[in-house]
Amino acid sequence: MTRENLLTIEGLSKSYPGVKANEDVSFKIATGEIHALLGENGAGKSTLVKMIYGLVRPDEGRMILRGQSYAPSEPREARASGVAMVFQHFSLFDALNVAENVALGMDNPPKQRELAARIREVSEGYGLPLDPARLVGDLSAGERQRVEIVRCLLQDPKLLIMDEPTSVLTPQEVNILFDTLRKLSAEGTSILYISHKLEEIKALCDEATILRRGKVVGTCTPREKSAREMAEMMVGATLNSPERPAGELGEVSLEVRNLSVASANPFGTSLRDIGFAVRKGEVLGIGGVAGNGQDELLMALSGEARTKRDSIQVNGTDIGEMGPNERRRLGLVTAPEERLGHAAAPDMSLMENALLSGDVRKGLTRKGFVDWGATRAFAQGIVEKFDVRTPGISTAARALSGGNLQKFVLGREIMQDPEVIIVNQPTWGVDAAAAAFIRQALLDLAAKGAAVVVISQDIDEVMEVADRFAALNEGRLSPPVPTKGLTIDEIGLMLGGAHGMHKAEVSHAEA
Amino acid sequence: MDFMGITPSVLIASLMVASVPIMLAAIGELVVEKAGVLNLGVEGMMIMGAICGFVTAVGTGSPLLGFLGGAAGGAALSVIFALLTQVFLTNQVATGLALTLFGLGLSSLIGQDYVGIKPPATGAIPFGPLRDIPFFGKVFFSHDWMVYASVAIIALVWAGLKFTRAGLILRAVGEGHDAAHALGYKVIRIRVLAILFGGAMAGLGGAYISLVRVPQWTDGITSGAGWIALAIVVFASWKPWRVLIGSYLFGGITVLQLNLQAAGARIPVEYLSMSPYLMTIIVLVIMSSGKGRASLNAPASLGQNFHASR
Incomplete structure (x- = not known):
């Protein structure tokens, strides 16, 4: 032709x-x-x-x-x-x-x-x-x-x-x-x-x-x-798909019941009556098109937005009214989608950023004084283990490329040996090799007995790492279903939820 | 029909005059904020307008040239703000506050030789028989031309923002400067023009204070009117006609407290004098407490500097 x-x-x-x-x-x-x-x-x-x-x-x-x-x-x-x-x-x-x-x-x-x-x-x-x-x-x-x-x-x-x-x-x-x-x-x-x-x-x-x-x-x-x-x-290299060793699932580690949160953003989505449970060693994938309540869900789970006392439980403790640091102490860590400004303070160094989130679980302060030696070692460990390409740990977070900062932010949370970890868009803007590495790290964490929640808009990613899949649509969460045997059409229907493409839109146009 | 010696028609007529400076400054600031820039230097630009207008009017003997001089003075000060925030990307809040302090000092320096002088008078427009209509004649047809011009400016800004392409582009720049840039609009240029307009309007408002409202020159003559104008923009949820309503409301309180003082109300004078500012604080608290109500209308890029490399 x-x-x-x-x-x-x-x-x-x-x-x-x-x-x-x-x-x-x-x-x-x-x-x-x-x-x-x-x-x-x-x-x-x-x-x-x-x-x-x-x-x-x-x-x-x-x-x-x-x-x-x-x-x-x-x-x-x-x-x-x-x-x-x-x-x-x-x-x-x-x-x-x-x-x-x-x-x-x-x-x-x-x-x-x-x-x-x-x-x-x-x-x-x-x-x-x-x-x-x-x-x-x-x-x-x-x-x-x-x-x-x-x-x-x-x-x-x-x-x-x-x-x-x-x-x-x-x-x-x-x-x-x-x-x-x-x-x-x-x-x-x-x-x-x-x-x-x-x-x-x-x-x-x-x-x-x-x-x-x-x-x-x-x-x-x-x-x-x-x-x-x-x-x-x-x-430019051969790719490895992440592997996961089949492990036994433990008891329920993170449980969410009747979680409703009004969005702080006027164009945001409020969460409505969300419920799910994640067991030790399990990976729950939450899919959904952008703007269906992902940010709000992460904020509610991280403790940035407070909820009713009993709507979120970690290992049987009600944590709905706790702030992020109290939750970290109980073993729940989170990594939000927006890496610059939400997950990391742009003008602070990697070392300081490591301290901000790692302090509670890694004991980086003593009697109100920062233990810079331990902090340096912690930040250096993240940089080495997650192959973060940076001139050094004193570099400002802003100076890193998106993918490298993402590796750092996720590494920081993963290295804290959490019992529950919630990540939103963990591989957004990260190259394929690094994405595979991050997914593998999350799976390894699950294999060690952590409960993992992966919120992602990339369906392939969710299907690759998750044991069960749930779809977030206009602030509502579908009941989780096993990912094995789930077809792309079924996922599409779950994601589409109420705003199905055909009928709803045409009736808008005529209204 | 008088209450404690206060005549309603006189009260309304005088509140219309009292609200002109804050209305002009607020509508200018509204345009600036619609373009996504927060200029807290309104007070400084107003007082620069007041002294420049006063000096020009005294020098030339023409109130009209005085007003033009006031607008030019306010705009000149805003050039500094535009240069710092748009070209050198300084923090808008800090720069705005500095602008106010600078304006207060500079105006006081320029005005040293003008204390105690009377400016040429700005007369009321002769409406003839219309003026003799009971009540309405006093309320609507007894003012100088700036009162009518300020309402006309509100109408022009409203129509300009709503119906013209330039207005649409200005709003777009304030809503999302990255998007506007991606579509090929000159974000910095549009913002600089908006800042200049805001400065000119604040200057005009300031000149009205020193030429009509007071009319003489004293240091700190604007006495916080610029801050009230900033509050009115929020109170108005960035809508031009609500700026008119807000200005009349605040103007009304100012006039009422003066009248109450004159009428010998039993409330101490200090409380009455602080009432417009107290009202400003209360309004701002109420407006921003209802979740997202005030913020719903705020331009999304308000107060953020734009740098094209992103």
Whole structure:
């Protein structure tokens, strides 16, 4: 199949102080082609698409769009040339409505009423119904993404860039999205699809360019390769799946009953009547699309949000009214999703951050004085055991890359030998090798008899580590079921819960 | 129909005058905060407006030029704030507080030779027979042009934020500066312009105090009006028309306590004088206690500095 080239990229390079984000990157996208850009976090995918979208200027190299030299100096110019982008996050405004959000992404938006009519028309035409008058803050993750896609489609793009579009969607929502993308491709729109989810790329994309450390390390036709082959090209090493030794389950260690907590954030989700029990040596996976109460659940379990006395029990003790340090003393530790600012104080050193959480269980203070020797040893131990790449333990947490800080934060909790550990998105933004290591560490902890709760939006991860699976949906938790024999469709239905994609949305649009 | 010697029509008419400075300063600060910037230097910008307006009006003999001079003075001080917070990324709270202290000192220095001078008068607009309508004539048609201009400014800001593209972009910058940047909007530029507008409005409000309300120059003439204006923005949940209501409410309390003092109420004068500030504190506590009620409307990026590398 020979198609006309839409965009040709030749020798693009971009350096930031200390890093080469992209080095001599070249590839081509044909008209109507769905082209995958594959690579781990930090491989330079984002920088590359930012150059195509005019947010970043390349140091070297050139781009040719439809036979003409193309060097956008700002997104407006890129949009005028027919390049549109759907962002991973950061591009919607919660307090504005759908039509206003769409208008902000257009250069010459029509009048609000006209725009609302066009939003309805285009969104329904592509099977993504939307109500223009709703506040974006009230929408589900899937609906928010539609807003972004519709915003792009209204401008008739020739090339649509999608940055990790499925990371926040349920499997059913992913299918709807793929149908839309295939339709667009059939109409002659090219799509540059960025992801590290290999199965999706196999299902959707015509061609793939694989990036590693800023360089193109290979191209392939995804349909002809196995996911494992692509993963190894991406990582540049062979991968080990985590193993878990089969162990006996002990008695119930963490029990949650009738847990209801109002969210502190006006656009957050309140928890409603949550109940589950985790036994010693067991891993419970809690899946769910972002914004369904994960943060609130973690806060309630960690002790940041107080609850009724008897709604949470650790080894038979009611801990609902206890703060985080009292809970740590009883053996319950947590690692929240937001590593900078929530799990770690950005401007404090790794050593100080280790002290903040490790003090209670590791006895790092004596009579009110800090035992810096013990603290240093503790922090050094985390850095070595979890392979945290940092110049030293006196480095500020802010200076570490996301993946390295994540390893540190999780290592800090795991090294405290907890009896109960709760982690939210443990491998978010971590490269595949490190992710495998973190999962293995959690499994080892369970093998030693700890009760482990893994809250994650990555279904593959949950299926890989968990013994039982429960889905969090609009603040409610489904009853946990064993992961063995669970199909992806069943999981999708559990995750979809009340906001099923079809009926509910269409009725919104008509209302 | 007098109560303790207080005539309702006179009371309402005078509260409309009394609320002009805080209304102007508050609507300016509302625009600044809508763009995501918290400028606590309102008091300093107001008093700079008061002295600059006074000096200009005395020098030129024209109240109109005086008001323009006041706006320019407030805007000039806000340039410092914009430069520090938007370019050098200093902490907005600390910078705002410093701005207030700086403004108070600088105005006092400039004003040394102007104590005891009377500025040219700003007359009421001659509405002719309308003025003779009982009650309403006194309430609505007995004011100088700034009273009407301040209400018009509220209407313009409301319409500008709600209906224009510039207003939408301004709100977007305040709601999520990263998102706005990703869409290609110039976050810093928009914020600097908003800060300048806020400074000009605060300066205008300050000039009204020294040219009409008092009218003379003394050190510390604004006496906390800038802080009340900041409170009104929160009280108004960042909505322009509620700024009008809030300003009339606070203006009303100020006027009422003055009238009560004059009427010889048996409450000690000190309590009456502190009442507008006490009211400010009470309102802020009530507004922020109901979970998320005040914060629900607050611009999401309020007070956060933006740095493009993220």
